[in-house]
Amino acid sequence: MLDVSGLTLSYGPEPVLEGANLRVDTGQFVSLVGPSGSGKSSLLRAVIGLQQPSAGTVTCDLDRGDLGILFQDDALLPWRTALDNVALGLRIRGKPRPHARDEAEAWLGRLGLVGFGQRYPRALSGGQRKRVALAQVLALRPRLLLMDEPFAALDAIVRHRITQDLLDLVEGEKISVLLVTHDLEEALVLSDVVYLLGRGPRARIRERYAVPIPRPRDIMKARTNPSFAPLLERLWQDLSAEVDAVRRIA
């Protein structure tokens, strides 16, 4: 579905990311973890087409319209109600207004926001706003969801709940996902495959871990799966080695 091969990205003379290979197969949940400055977000931006690679290719057999994108600092239109914000994407895709609104209402419902449609973003909590943003993206029925630390700004409980709801929807709708996160546990609990990106600059993909926890998953119970703890241990040590390498230089 998505194939990143030999990808090199540079802002200045020195590449941030070099020769990265990564695959997302249909229906797979893939996470990309790594230390700050390793170019995780840049890789995602390259997949979306916001950044030109200096070498390598990004191959995706989907239309642009099949991609759903969710970033940490995404904002809703403050002058549109929650409902109209969700309906916006649908209307851009050419759905007539009443139709788009009905569908938007249904998606708000699926994300637990029944009765919040007429509120303006200002009158919603941070978690509720994220849910609206998620509804906005999912309403367009993406086949591949690209996310960059989407819930980083939320507190633990809210984040837990919204992540579980997202996971249920993604599993139910068979949406493929590429998630960028710095949270190793989150990556393991959610993903089928986790990629570890080394330290930057010239960051490389260090390791690929397959996560054999069966689906559908409950993000609390997934942690008790026998494969979870050893994988986390390995991931943690590999990441520490990368960070230590940076520290020795400093």
Add this chain to the structure above:
Amino acid sequence: MSTTTARLAARRLVVLGILLSLWEVLARFGVLNPFYVPPPSKVGATLFALFADGEIWTHIEATFGAALLGLLLGVVVGAILGVSAALLPQVGEILDPAMTVLNAVPRIILAPLFVIWFGIGIASKVAVTFVLIAVLFFFAVYTGINEVDQRLVERVKTLGGGRSILLREVYLPAVTAWALSNLKVAVGFAFTGAVVGEFVASSRGLGYLLSFAQSTYNASLTLALLLLVIVFVFVLFALAGRLEKRLLRWR
């Protein structure tokens, strides 16, 4: 209205009443010279007489006409210039410094020049109001467009929105918000421009009457006219506030 705000309003009215009564008493007993500070009752009577004889309406009409016409022209032209400066860099690099200079100048001093250019009729008053407001609105719209939240722009783009969607869903509402928050200031400017324009040279209008009252040392007429202008501006302020609240209810 909640009881606390009602009480606050009541307390304020009481204080106002006390001050007015004090003024009335002091003026009647000659502590304040009524020639300079006529008692409120006399000001009220003058105001009543102005309306009773009906001639005031042509003056009100003249001032309102100039203020509203200048406001309208200033808003439209200021907005058009602001949009072009924000969207076309070649226009922006000329207009930005020019408007900044104009903004720094107290533009009211152009009034005598406009009388020479446009005569003592309504045109010179409209011109004064116009320059006051056009510059204000230029900056409202120009900054409004430049300061649009880029996250919103990116968001709408990732949802598949093109130029026209961006304009309608992001830029237009953002600019409307900026413009509306300047509307009250603009209303004040509109009356300043019209009345001062009439001061300078005119044959009609509240500014003309004010100038007449001043030259005849008629303090009572002066105060009555001031009161009239203040009331008008307050009413327009309230209307502008209503509009702002209605259109910016998402805030």
